[in-house]
Amino acid sequence: MAKVTKLSGFPEWLPDGRIAELTVLDTARRVFELHGFASIETRSVEPLEQMLRKGEIDKEVYLLRRLQAAEGESDAGLGLHFDLTVPFARYVLENAGHLEFPFRRYQIQKVWRGERPQEGRFREFTQADIDVVDRDTLAFHHDAEMAVVMATLLAELPIPRAVVQVNNRKLAEGFYLGVGAADTAAVLRNVDRLDKIGAQKVADLLVSDAGLTAEAAQACLAMASIRTSDTSFVERVLALGVRNDLLDEGLDELARVVSAANAVVPGAVVADLKIARGLDYYTGTVYETQLIGYENVGSIASGGRYDSLASDGKQTYPGVGISLGVTRLVSILLGRALVSVSRSVPSAVLVAVIDEEARPASEAVATALRARGIPCEVAPKADKFGKQIRHADRRGIPFVWFPDDAGDSVKDIRTGDQGPADSALWNPPPADLHPSVRSTVAQEEAP
């Protein structure tokens, strides 16, 4: 292997960065399981025609072809999945007879998109999703639950403060209908560009592209500017004077999400009426999540309610879910040095080797420590002790163990303290047992 190629959009982390990523992944799994979500994985590929049914994303799919495929052989039009929601819907349909509903699952996997790479946007990235699906109807309280679980997870991570922003498609569509819009999708599409092109350009497009009156366009912009941490958004929308039944339904749903979420995670979930989400399968609640101070990188956790994504013609499985963009989040943490990692290896102890003939004695110490859950490694060479200590130091391993027929000893190489130790009894301080990841920015940290 001679040439080495970095591939834009396919990030890889060094071992300490991977420890930061593992902290995110482990915390996500723990929080999801505490909330009763079961793990599943789906295959990485889906038939192309399945993925294309969901619009928008079709430009960005990677197709597969076997290198040795016969001329014209297409491998049945398989592509790499671009999210975990569409594969999950297919999994539910395929396995409905074996699942208990409502079915709560989490799924942590890589997805692929052939997009142009830029900050926070990758061609291969990891997502951590939770969804709940039920048969025929899905109780609405799950819409609040998704925001609560994600806010709970984000609060446990060593990251800047995050705020889950919630909106509702019915609210938006009802409002657009109420101001006389004929093509509500065109209004939504343009309002979705608010952060990118600004209010004036969106107002112009709402007239020229979506066919609104100037007054209606201004009402839509006024509505989109509403953001409240409680249910006061309802009054503010109603004060705009627009009336529509679907709007009322959306206002009611969003108010229920915001008030239920604030009862559990105060201040972590807000109503933000400009949130649109591009994907066309959402039918009610939609979520995005800002990392405070790093809003320009985009949402780090997004999702929504989809009432008709999974249907086999006879039965429909409505669902609601939210997805943490693990790679995007980790790339911010590492790229902006927002976390520090205590060491790059799992080992808490390096067991020194006196000479190669005595290696089995050092292995025996390591085996004894491992049996009690203490990660360790044996020095690769029987160098002088100073060199073995430097070996540990370069890796951030805090302790070096010296086997000795007259009695072993262990040295904390940070302080230089050294004392006798028994491999059947000794423990490192709990904080040194595993690598730790800490936020480098002032936060509302646990006391």
Place this chain on the structure above:
Amino acid sequence: MAKVTKLSGFPEWLPDGRIAELTVLDTARRVFELHGFASIETRSVEPLEQMLRKGEIDKEVYLLRRLQAAEGESDAGLGLHFDLTVPFARYVLENAGHLEFPFRRYQIQKVWRGERPQEGRFREFTQADIDVVDRDTLAFHHDAEMAVVMATLLAELPIPRAVVQVNNRKLAEGFYLGVGAADTAAVLRNVDRLDKIGAQKVADLLVSDAGLTAEAAQACLAMASIRTSDTSFVERVLALGVRNDLLDEGLDELARVVSAANAVVPGAVVADLKIARGLDYYTGTVYETQLIGYENVGSIASGGRYDSLASDGKQTYPGVGISLGVTRLVSILLGRALVSVSRSVPSAVLVAVIDEEARPASEAVATALRARGIPCEVAPKADKFGKQIRHADRRGIPFVWFPDDAGDSVKDIRTGDQGPADSALWNPPPADLHPSVRSTVAQEEAP
């Protein structure tokens, strides 16, 4: 989404099967970290020319193409990786300046091969690899370490007994040279088919294809039939009367691996002189692993020493590693019902809901339990209690919690026992806290 397609070779598990897989993955990670291996992940794609340099596998690579790629645009010839060793070698070269050597890493990821699916052989599957690489030279004791770590991991899994079989390329090649073979690769290739086509056909091919004399072919077969759990294979090989320096070196290396491994994991590692491993990058020690009673499914953990896989022209990074075939192993466990899973959801407790207005009270109980690490879920509907209990029962959730203004209670729905409980204090028995996976076959289980 209407039609649902099963894809041969792309396995998916139901939630209880996934719990069995997570047990394998979690145990692998724990054992690897206890031995000081750091986690890394590499991107899923590699430039095709990198992968093709390693021979054999080229037939089976999946190439990628963006759906909207311009005519003739090739995405730089990217393919999905077919193993984790070649990407790891590339990662080491790319990041050598940021790594400490010897570099010990584990890597648990999916790989893809366009092979014809059959039992134990998939198009998408998960591997769990450990490797150690160093600059210029890598100490030989790591060759024993790989076998020890894998044997230790396999002994901790709820699976039938597994035996790591070790051989050495130098031993085999030296022996073939010693019997006068001109094309040792042809001899190796044919001996590698011993399990598939039998001794007589291999003997014929060694004469017709590899150009050996009938006597030399018989000597090679006699050598390949040697399997010992200690170092007695050395005498048995020497008794065949073949002499060669490379043979001596291989015998010595293999003897060192077998004796060092048996000092740590007695009986779990044997010398088996028919093990060849098809891949062409191994240069010394090679490993395969039999699951006793299920040998016909193939090796569940394989690897070897590679002295020249990673080289940038100036510097070479020799390595040794072994890879657990997670998907193959799990498919055996699930397909043959060799494990039972205690429940299909993480929840230990279902918190009942008295009526929808009282849902926040049930949520508060769940929050209190989760704060102390007890996975739970709140009943999705305020059905009659009998129905809520059946909801828990269908999922295998052992406990149902009843909030009550006069004092909560909790019921073990397996025994019917119900008693008062405080959500700030109550704990389930430790065995019920998380789902458990047990072997269904008699084994040398821990007492």
